[in-house]
Amino acid sequence: MAPAEDDISIEEKRVYAGAAGRTDAYVATGGGVVRVSLSADKVxxxxxxxxxxxxxxxVLPRKENPDLIGAATADGLLVAAxxxxxxxxxxxxxxEGSDRIGAEPAVAVGxxxxxxxxxxxxxxxxRIAVGDATAMPGDSSEDSTATRIGTVRDPRAIDGPLVAAADGVYRIVESDGIGSDLELSAVGLDDARDVAGAGMPLAATASGLYWLGNGWMxxxxxxxxxxxADGDGHAMAVVDGDLLVHPEDAVEWETDTWRAAELPVxxxxxxxxxxxxxxxAVTAAGTLCVDAGDGWRHQVVGVREVEGVALAVVE
Incomplete structure (x- = not known):
């Protein structure tokens, strides 16, 4: 079993942070947003x-200004740098005319x-764009825009250009091939719970985990x-309560390329x-597990009703 983070000294964490840099994991929960600082697999x-x-x-990466974190809440989209x-x-x-976009109750964000x-x-x-002229999200900017793309039934998750909904998976595409407008295109499946839009498109549904080849496989x-997924071949999925991992060196995406991972809890x-x-991976019981290539470490963060996690590079 991997060691709990309580067994790692504060000095060790400081030394490792200086060498590996810092990434923050933002966890969406029923009690609010919890931030957990990571240096590789040190919590x-x-x-x-x-x-x-x-x-x-x-997390929304930006070139000129700090990256942004977006949280989907009952009060709409909340944004922080x-x-x-x-x-x-x-x-x-x-x-004018779009003041309610972004202010309505939100259930998913990507x-x-x-x-x-x-x-x-x-x-x-x-689609909500915070203009580059806006260094902080609370400031108003003429460069900020909010546009309705379309509607789905019971949306569950968004990642990259993919949307998971009760009536299947949708992809956001250019409506005229030029890029002036966007629309939703239904791409199949049913009862989609989650999607991964980086690299190979993946979908988690009530009937299984799928990858997009010649249709959904x-x-x-x-x-x-x-x-x-990270876009470089790594992917994870939860199927029947078990964590499955797709390693980077696995070129294909069929059943035998996924292996079961044993978490330390x-x-x-x-x-x-x-x-x-x-x-x-964050568990329903509120334990954050992290793997930097040498096995899983974990830390109990004391939250319940875990809804999602996103990682942001800080330094």
Whole structure:
């Protein structure tokens, strides 16, 4: 069994952080957003950075300004800049006629092509872009836009250009081939719970885990609840309560390329995520597990109702 982080000294954590840099894992829970600091597989401090119950979480990379964290909440999309003291603020595009976009109850959030994609309780999928001129999310900017792309039935998750919904998987595509407009295109399956849009498209559904080849191909049959990928061949999925891992050196995506992973705790993972060189799985009981290539370490962070996790590079 991997050692708990309580067995790692504070000095060791400091030395390792200086060598490996820091990545923060943001965990969306029914009690708010919890931030957990990581240096490779060393787990450092963790704290509650937002008190609003969060249904999903995503990180939006930006070139000129700090990366942004977006949380899907009952009050809509809350946004904060990645850093030591993130302050979540409601997104407001400030544009006439779209003031409700981003302010309605949100159930899922992702990031794609420089903007957040947000799913509302009503099934609406919105593209929310925070302009580069806006260094902090609370500031209004003429460069910020909010656009309704389309509607699905009972949206569950968003990752990259993919949307998981009760009526299957959707892909966000250019409606005219030029790029002036976007629309939703149904790409199959049914009762999708989660999707991974980085690299090979993957989908977790009530009937199994699928990868997109010549149509959707079965990777594993069973009750698939979650899936995540890093775009470089690594992927994880939860099927029938077990964590499955697809290694980088596995070129294909069929059933025998996935292997069962043994977490250091006997708990079911519910949220999966990737950062630079690290895999993260958070369990329903509130334990964060991290693997940097040498096996899983874990830390109990004391949260329940875990809904999602997203990783942001800090230094």
């Amino acid at each position: 450092g401090a963790f704290d509650m950075v937002a008190r609003e119950p969060a249904r999903d979480i995503a 990645v850093g030591d003291d993130p302050e979540f603020e409601p997104f407001d595009s400030g544009t 990031a794609c092509d420089g903007a957040f994609l947000v799913a509302g309780e009503d099934g609406g999928i919105d 079965t990777a594993r049959s069973g009750d698939a609840a979650a899936v995540a 006997d708990e079911e993972p519910t949220a999966l995520g990737y950062g630079p060189g690290v895999s993260v």
